[in-house]
Amino acid sequence: MTDDTTRWTTPTRRDALKCGTALAASGGLAGCSSILGGETDDTDSGSGAYTVSMSPMGEVTFEDPPETVFTRLTHHADMAFALGRGDSITAMHAPDYYDGLWNQFVARLPGVTLDWKGLYSSWKPSKEKLYELNSDVHLADPAWIAIQDAWSREDFEEVTNNISPWVGNSLSDRHAEPAPGWQEGYEYYTLWEQFEIVADMFKERKRYEKLAAVHDDLTSTIESGLPPESERPSAVMLASADLDEIYAYTVRNPGFLTAHLRPFGVSDAFDGEIETNTVVDFETLLSADPDVIFFLGGFEPGTSLPKRKEALRSDPVASEITAVQSGRMYPQGARYQGPILHLFQLEMTAKQLYPDAFGEWPPYEEGPYPEIPAAERLFDRKQVAAAIRGEV
Template sequence: MHRNVAIGLAALASLSLIDAAHAGETKYPLTIDNCGQSITFEAAPERDVTVGQSATEILYSLSLGDKVVGTSVWFSDVLPEFADLNSGIERLADNDPSFESVVAKKPDLVSVSYEWHIGPQGIVGTREQFHDVGIPTYILPTDCVKDNSAGVDGTRLEMYNTDALYRAIRELAEIHDVKENGEALVADLSKREAAAVAKAKETKSGDVSAVFWFSSAEMDVDPYVAGRKGVPGWMMEKLGLRNIVESDEEWPVVGWETIAKANPDIIVVAEMTRRRFPADDVEKKLEFLKTDPVAKEMDAVKAGRILVMDAHSMDPSIRNISALEMLADELPKLK
């Protein structure tokens, strides 16, 4: 076995406990169908590299941090409970790592949050490039139901839902022979998800519209806002909100005049430590909303119906649940 299973004193361990422990073990070789490819593992990976914060935090949450030898693509600070762990693991890049830097870590597995990083048009590399040098890649299923053919964060073919997130957790747990950890994590997240939805239903009243602003390439250009099928669209559907944006793109660019005309009741802005674009800074977002001649006239700005949300919660990740909980708590206060 590749983990310790506490079954009490050996002299008192019952046959049923031993059978249960073996039932939870992964049987190798293990073949997983992943984003249109089959990947086979002869044993649990001992060295992991992650390309994407979501993949990193899933592995940490599965108690697999000791297997991670390199991380990359960060939007926000790591979850506080993993700060000490993460500080001892090499960060290959804040944003996009090079193919060479990933390969140099000699990983047994590269776990990927977004296909546009490692995929048919991957800017880090294609899956075939990694497989040719004997390194398997696993793309989170949350990104497999999108058209990423243009080499960017693409168009969703169906609404995001946490089934794909929970599948990612279970499969990474199975690959690493920690299936019990995966089931425990899924059970906790799904319980919290259901409670947040129930709370929202108890307090929801009337038609409430919203827009989620992730960032902007420049402060004075049209912003990247949430399409209707991504994570924010899922949140809005779960909580009974109406998205003013009707695009199926993950983060379409929409003009402020169009947003102001729709006049959303609530504006949710992303907060992140990444600084790829000027509008990554949440303070600059808030200042823009209060001073721009068009944006400042929206009712949500005048009334202060602006919520700040962790940016990584707006992309598929285990943070989706805490963001859903935050919205369920805050929405009644904004009436």
């Protein structure tokens, strides 16, 4: 694994767009100065080469902001969308599913639309398809793809040399171990740290700053309203379409998977007894006995939250769980949250956990994110929508 100061460059047909990544261990930017005319600071104005750096790729240099974007996971797709690049995406995992899920939240952003339907589903991308898509950047994590698809470094080098570079980090989701050969020097980022780098890649600093200000205000509101630790519940987060196979996620592990839960100081009901992303049964859940259950994907179109709750209430074991008996079972968004979904998830989690401090969570069964009265919202939808539209 090379470190973040190494650059890998081979002149290609896209040398006017980029000049390097650190996917291979060659040193320096040999030959790039004459191609790019030197480096400039990354700002929203001006022209010339500029560089961003993100683990595991290291430094990547661009001449112009990418216009078409390959993504693998939704945190990256959400970042592109947040920066006004929603229509630039050429691929993503399960596009029709996530189009439906994300639009449940986008419906509350005035003047903003999102359409990911029909994109190439990139869960197991082929190099041939990447050539066909011909994207200006691959906003995806090579160390993650190497785990899933056993791509070699030569595969990533070929794509970089002949198509465009890689810029992305996914293992920060829960600080997972990189694939062999990618472990040395791998860095983990918070969601908003990574979003800032992606914003600089697109030269969208002003959009980022406007959204970051909304996020800062929201987190300040949360911090000032938290009840004492003795009044904070235990919780689990579950993902399951039909409750036949239940994936459980612990709520205090590092990474942006739980970035919308950690600020609220809830305790992990499993108390270290299981690893996050573990299949559990009702007996295991009862042993943990959480005060609150969160359902990942609870906003998915076609999902019936009442049916899911009833399935737990009607089971002789699950019905004994404290969260089931009290009715404290709530929907959540998605595992790979980007900045826009994160704002909604912080707001909903605040209301679900601490209604006395942040206002009641409205009754919800299905459909878009509930319409919360303006005076009870924890962040300004109009500011977020304006940033996405570029009104900065």
